[in-house]
Amino acid sequence: MRKIISVLLLLTTVAMLFSSCANMRGEEETTPPAESVTKEPETETETETETETETETETETETETETETEVVTQTEPEPIRVTELTLDKYEVTIFVGGFDMPWVTMQPSDATDKSEIWSSNNTSVATVDWYGNIYGVSPGDCTVTVKSADNPDAFADVAVHVKEKPPETTAADTTAAPEPETTPPANTGAAKYEPAPPVSGFPGLTYINGILIANKTYALPSDYNPGVDGTAYAALMDMFAGAASEGISLWIASGFRSYDTQNWLYNNYVAMDGKALADTYSARPGHSEHQTGLAFDLNIVADYFANTPEGIWLANNCWKYGFIIRYPAGKEGVTGYKYEPWHVRYLGTDLSTAVYNSGLCLEEYLGITSVYGY
Ligand SMILES: [Zn+2]
Numbered sequence: 001m002r003k004i005i006s007v008l009l010l011l012t013t014v015a016m017l018f019s020s021c022a023n024m025r026g027e028e029e030t031t032p033p034a035e036s037v038t039k040e041p042e043t044e045t046e047t048e049t050e051t052e053t054e055t056e057t058e059t060e061t062e063t064e065t066e067t068e069t070e071v072v073t074q075t076e077p078e079p080i081r082v083t084e085l086t087l088d089k090y091e092v093t094i095f096v097g098g099f100d101m102p103w104v105t106m107q108p109s110d111a112t113d114k115s116e117i118w119s120s121n122n123t124s125v126a127t128v129d130w131y132g133n134i135y136g137v138s139p140g141d142c143t144v145t146v147k148s149a150d151n152p153d154a155f156a157d158v159a160v161h162v163k164e165k166p167p168e169t170t171a172a173d174t175t176a177a178p179e180p181e182t183t184p185p186a187n188t189g190a191a192k193y194e195p196a197p198p199v200s201g202f203p204g205l206t207y208i209n210g211i212l213i214a215n216k217t218y219a220l221p222s223d224y225n226p227g228v229d230g231t232a233y234a235a236l237m238d239m240f241a242g243a244a245s246e247g248i249s250l251w252i253a254s255g256f257r258s259y260d261t262q263n264w265l266y267n268n269y270v271a272m273d274g275k276a277l278a279d280t281y282s283a284r285p286g287h288s289e290h291q292t293g294l295a296f297d298l299n300i301v302a303d304y305f306a307n308t309p310e311g312i313w314l315a316n317n318c319w320k321y322g323f324i325i326r327y328p329a330g331k332e333g334v335t336g337y338k339y340e341p342w343h344v345r346y347l348g349t350d351l352s353t354a355v356y357n358s359g360l361c362l363e364e365y366l367g368i369t370s371v372y373g374y
Contacts, residue, residue, distance in 0.1 A: 027325050063337035079112035085146065085154040093161040093335060094126070094136040097233075097240050097252055101133045102158055104146055115149040126160045129254065131261070136162035137251045191238075193322035195348030196231040196294055207364050211347060213362065216336040219286035222259040229293040232322075232346035239321035253342065254297040257290035280338050284372065289326065294346045306341035315341065319356035322349045326330045331361040336370040 084107040092100040106114045116127040122142035128134045134144050139162050147155035180302055198207055203220035206213045214220050237253075243250045257265070260282035269278035289295035298314060305311040306329075326345040327337040345362070347355065354367050363370050 013296070021364065030231075030286050052151070056098065059209050066206040067104045079150075080108060080110055080149040081149045082106045082111045082114060082154050083108065085218070087146070087156050087158065089158070090156065091161070092134060093163060094134065095163055095293070096136045096138060097237055099133050099135045099252065099255065101131065102146070104132065104156075106148060106154065110151065113148075113150040116148045116167045117191040120144045120160075125162050127253075133254070134160055135252050136160075137370055138162065138249075139164050153160075153250070156261060173291055182300065191320070193349045193352075194239075195322075195351065196229045196346060199226065199317065202322045208368060209351070211351065211362075212286060212294065213368065214283075214289045214292050215367045215368075216283075216287055216372045220259070220288075220291050221287060225258050226256075226293045228256045229346065231348075232294045233294075235346060239318060242321065243310075243313055246313065248310050250298050250310060252296050253261065253299060253301050254290065255295075259285050259291055262286075262288045262291060279336075280332075283300065283337075284335070287372075289343075289345055293371045295326065296344055297340075297342045299342060301340075301342050303339070303341070306339070318344050320349070322346055322352045324352050324355050324362065326362065328361050331364070334359050334363045334370065336372075 025285070027201040031238055033175065036210055066089060084106050086107075088103040088105075089101070092102065094100050094170040104116055116130075116132060118130060118132050120128045120134075120142055121144075122140070125138055126134050126136055127139040128144045132146060141162070142160050144158040144160050146158070160205060174205065191266075195210060196212070198210060198212070199205060202221070202224060204226065205219040240250050262283060266278065266282050266284055269282045272278075283289070290297075299310050306315070318325065324347055326343050327335045327340040329341075332338050341369040347350075347362075355362060358365055
């Protein structure tokens with residue numbers, strides 16, 4: 001017992017010496033390191049020594065119990081690590097321009113950080129975005145990998161096969177001499193792309209001049225979840241083929257987005273950049289044109305895309321296939337969005353040609369606004 005007391009006294013002396021040494025140093029320098037280095041131990045030592053010096057009759061076991069309890073408290077807030085990552089499918093076959101998304105499950109289900117990191121080992125065959133949408137770029141095979149951000153040992157590979165898009169099933173087949181497959185629609189507008197057929201019986205959709213509108217003024221219902229529109233997708237594939245025949249490679253960076261996806265995305269941007277800035281480049285849920293299934297982000301979602309051969313080709317030619325550059329340069333005040341050279345909207349060739357020739361953005365052409373009312 002005496003031994004313990006003398007050890008404790010020694011500790012107290014050391015602690016006192018330490019603190020007086022710390023006080024002797026310059027104020028500015030010592031304050032932060034002294035705090036950060038000795039914060040917890042200091043408090044513990046002081047408490048222990050005080051208690052024990054005062055009550056010399058305390059038993060050894062009591063002291064030990066105290067220390068043990070403290071250790072337990074310190075280890076409590078450990079995060080729950082991801083131990084296992086599985087997918088609903090480990091192989092996907094998609095067409096050029098198409099996409100698919102394996103579903104990820106991480107164990108344990110209450111893991112603290114379940115973020116995913118996606119990568120493709122050959123982005124000229126297939127790319128993958130941060131949600132896990134795998135997009136077919138050109139025919140071939142590659143591997144897409146998803147890992148847990150928390151535990152890189154928890155990962156899975158997806159074997160990706162990208163196939164050439166099958167030929168369109170035209171009514172005339174090959175006998176009736178339709179346009180040769182390699183010839184894109186002529187510049188004169190020989191090929192006509194009809195607007196997507198209106199959706200009937202879905203309350204809350206706004207059609208203006210037969211066109212489904214989603215902008216800052218007009219929202220889509222949260223349960224409107226149509227997926228990519230078939231008419232728009234077929235026209236997009238024709239445009240990809242037309243571009244390819246001129247040596248231009250286009251691909252989908254982002255297509256249909258559900259209300260929930262947009263909600264998640266927008267809230268992430270708000271957390272990152274604040275609401276005011278996020279509103280200039282990301283739509284609030286229900287207001288995204290991607291939720292219509294009629295809009296696509298192509299190739300590179302970055303300002304410099306406008307100056308690439310692909311971006312220039314898209315700006316000059318997309319109207320021939322029924323698309324417009326939806327948020328043109330210089331129209332930020334009308335569309336409510338900064339210039340997005342990568343974002344195209346399908347309208348059908350009648351309207352896309354008219355809008356293109358007018359030099360107006362869609363809001364101006366239709367005489368509508370795009371302003372949040374809340
Ligand atoms: Zn977009």
